[in-house]
Amino acid sequence: MNEIAIKKDGEIIDTQTAKELGFEGEQIHLDNSADALEVLRHSTAHLMAQAIKSLYPDAEFYVGPVVKEGFYYDFKTSTEIGAGDLKKIEKQMLSFAKKKYKIEKYEITMDEAKEKFKNDHLKLEVMKRIPSDMVSIYKQGEFEDLCRGPHLPNIGLIRYFKLTKIAGAYLGGDSKNEMLTRIYGIAFADKESLKAHMEQLAEAEKRDHRKLGNEMKLFTFREEVGAGFPIWLPAGGRLRARLESLLFKAHRKRGYEPVRGPEMLRSDLWKTSGHYQNYGENMYFTHIDELEFGVKPMNCVGHIKVYEDELHSYRDLPIKYFEYGVVHRHEASGALHGLFRVREFTQDDAHIFCRADQIEEQIIEVVDFVDKIMSTFEFDYKMMISTKPEKAVGSDEVWEVSTQALKNAMDQNELAYEIDEGGGAFYGPKIDIKITDAIGREWQCGTIQLDFNLPERFKLEYNGEDNDKIQPVMIHRAILGSFERFIGILTEHYAGEFPMFIAPTQxxxxxxxxxxxxxxxxxxxxxxxxxxxxxxxxxxxxxxxxxxxxxxxxxxxxxxxxxxxxxxxxxxxxxxxxxxxxxxxxxxxxxxxxxxxxxxxx
RNA sequence: GCCGACAUAGCUCAGUUGGCUAGAGCAGCUGAUUUGUAAUCAGCAGGCCCGGGGUUCAAAUCCUCGUGUCGGCACCA
Structure with a gap:
């Protein structure tokens, strides 16, 4: 059996490196194990680069990592490359693979590497990000690449692969930088697995909510109406109405009061809330009688105005307002995606105004609510705590306290979560609920956001035990997130075969x-x-x-x-x-x- | 927004290197048929070939600017 690498202390080390350092460890063979695929796909990315270099000699290369769904390589050529060229590149890859070049490794100093790749400004860019003095070079035939490895011993082992898509990607993932060409691919140890993978993708495509939504007459979009503005058709309307009424009952049971704020509010309010400064570029505005109004991108300000309508006692808290709030957000054109990402949508939004000592129980209650709904639909979901983003309002101290409060609530109830550093809302940290779609992409649905900032900005208060004025805490939360996205995900989840209680027609x-x-x-x-x-x-x-x-x-x-x-x-x-x-x-x-x-x- | 691709009937798609009246299936309408568990037959109708501009004797086809869609990237309060 072919040994392609070894595993030592949990790290995959290729045979080249193992030989060099005299390491021994658990053998990794060429199969479809996670470790083997990691090595195989990484080398396939290199083989692709080799093919691209031979077809487009002026190509410069950035990075070519292994990712969840295969591998990719970012590069740049003076000639334009389109989807039609993938076949040509694949062919070239196969012909190189047939030559069974050994993959050789050697080390050089950073200075030598800079000299070696002086004509490749992308590789120089890569080197800027490597802190060490020595770097390794992998060589197969004429092709050499700066790389940390690990790699296969020989490119002849690469046989079952496919280049799946071509796209643009910013250098270093930053939209301020130039755009490179990225080609994605996938590789397996055997033919059957590759075939099964491709079939699975085709199968997933059949349950794409955009396709099913059209077939089942759930919703549509029209060019003349505008991008990102969904039109709900009768069947979709019936499905949605069922979901709405079930959820309405669920809210009432948990003590939420239905309220409703206006669709647009004077811009002064968005300035107070901070949306104007932090989010204004994505809001829709209108001017009438020399006043500026902002179409609401969120429902919280409306609910704050409901709260302000009367004086509140500490005895009344928590107060929970909910609304199926229609919001408009001018999303970037390239972000639009069926019902998953639209410019007008309806949130199952609610705001809980509570005392500081009630935060934990309220968070837990919402998490339970989420779980109740997700498990009813048999969704696998995960929760993520997002911390302070770059654009944020409020002091570090408040952020620290509120982030810790979310973690405490989760920890004390032994709930699993991941951390998304810098992913919070501008006014507070949040717990996001993420569901995976038919082809493995994750979408945020529900969200629970803790907010000390808006109560401060709007000077909200309630009367405490000693008749003193105390500022309440706000929890913003949505369970489905939006009806649009949730129904999109439901459609894919059930492949259109909705269960009786939610089906458009029973x-x-x-x-x-x-x-x-x-x-x-x-x-x-x-x-x-x-x-x-x-x-x-x-x-x-x-x-x-x-x-x-x-x-x-x-x-x-x-x-x-x-x-x-x-x-x-x-x-x-x-x-x-x-x-x-x-x-x-x-x-x-x-x-x-x-x-x-x-x-x-x- | 950025890179690349695409846009033909309500839907799914044909339409050669620019060249006769732009085709098919499904859906729709009219008849005939009245059916026992996954497609009965016949006929009819349906198109600003995404929208502006341009090139050409001639444009669905080529160029250009928009709009929209798709795959990614960036973004997602």
Whole structure:
């Protein structure tokens, strides 16, 4: 078996380095283990660079790391490279691989390296970021690259790979820098795994919410309406309404009061809140009668005005206001992505005004709320605590206290979380809830933000025990995040096969012949009485055709009614999931639907 | 916003190196048929070829500026 590297003290060391240093350790073979793939993909990135260099001799190279979904290499050429060129590069890679060049390693000083790569301004850029005096060079055939490794012993081991996409990327990940070309690729130890991976990607594409949203008539976008402004179609409207009403109940149960703020507020308020200064470039403004108004990008100011409407006692806290708040944010054009990233969306937003000693219990209550909903939909999610960002308001001290409060709440309840340094809102730290989409990208949905700043800026207060004026703490929170993104994720999660309690249509009724339509209508009305939507497939098509059409809408249940059913007062059910058919009396059927619709309570 | 690609009927897509009246399937409409669990048959209608400008005897096709979409990057209070 081929040994491609060894593992020593948890570190992967390639055979070149091991030989040089006389190391021994656990052998890594060329298979699909995480360690082996790390080495394989890294070397594949180098092979790609070698191919690019031979096809485009003036190419300069930045970095080519292994990432979650394969590898990439950033580079620059004077010729334009497009998606059509990937095949050509792949071919060149294969022909190099066939030559089975050894991958050799040697070390030189930083100064020697700078001399060696003096014509490659990108490599020089890389070297600026390396603190050590010595660097290693990997050489395969004519091609040499500055690299830390580890690498395969021979490029002939690279056989099963694919270049997947080409894109632009800023040098060093900074938009102030020049833009390089980035090619992504993937590699595996064997042919089957590569094939399986490509098939999995194709499978995931089928559940893309943009595709399903179009097919299932959930929502649409139109050029003439404007980018990022979704249009909800009837089916999507029904789905969304079900989600809204379930969630409304869940909020009421937890003591939230529904309120509503205006869509736009005078700019002075956004100046007080800090949004004007920190976020103004992404807000929509309008001028009327010499006054400037800002269309709300958030609902907190409105809720603050609700709080200010009366005096509050410490006994009243916590006070919880919620609103399905429509917000507008001018997102960068390139950021727009189906329902996941839009310019107008509706948040399931709430603000909790509480005392400092109530922070922890309130945070935990919200985390429980989140978990209740996520587990109902069987979502895997993770939580992230985001700390003070560069653009921020408030003193370091307040930030420290509030960040610690979030951590304490999580720690004391033994909840797992990761830290996102500098990822907080400008007014406070937050806990983000992230869900993974069909192709593995993570999207932030819910968020819990602790805020000492806005209460200060708006001089909020309540009367304490000694009748003194005390400033409350604000917790901003959203569970779904936005209906848009959440429904997008739900669509992919279920591949369009929504469970009964949320499906746009609960039942498809297929009458066998013209004479059965009347009963279909009676049944449909009875379904409305139990809050179930149905659709009658009574068109002048064959029965088979109508069943096929109904199936394709991904409706959870199809019932067929004909002479027999009418005579016996039964329905013939065809279940989407099991593809089984069975009969139920009308009474049992209605009861079943009712149970299925009501089985979920957040 | 940046790099690259793309935009043809409601939807999914054809449309050669610029050249006759821009095609197909599905969906829609009209008939015939009245069906027992995944496509009955026939006919009809449907297009500012994304929008402005330009090149050319001639533009869906070439150039240019917009708009929108896609893949990334950057951004995401």
């Amino acid at each position: 039942v498809a009724i297929v009458p066998v012949a013209e004479t059965h339509k009347e009963y279909a209508k009676v049944l449909s009305d009875k379904l409305i009485d139990i809050n179930a939507d149905s659709e009658i497939y009574g068109k002048n098509d064959s029965l088979n055709k109508r069943i096929r059409t109904a199936e394709k809408t991904r409706v959870p249940m199809i019932v067929v009614i004909g002479d027999e059913e009418i005579a016996n007062k039964t329905v013939a059910i065809r279940d989407r999931r099991t593809r089984e058919q069975y009969n139920l009396s009308e009474e049992e059927f209605l009861k079943l639907i009712q149970t299925k619709i009501n089985e979920v309570n957040f």
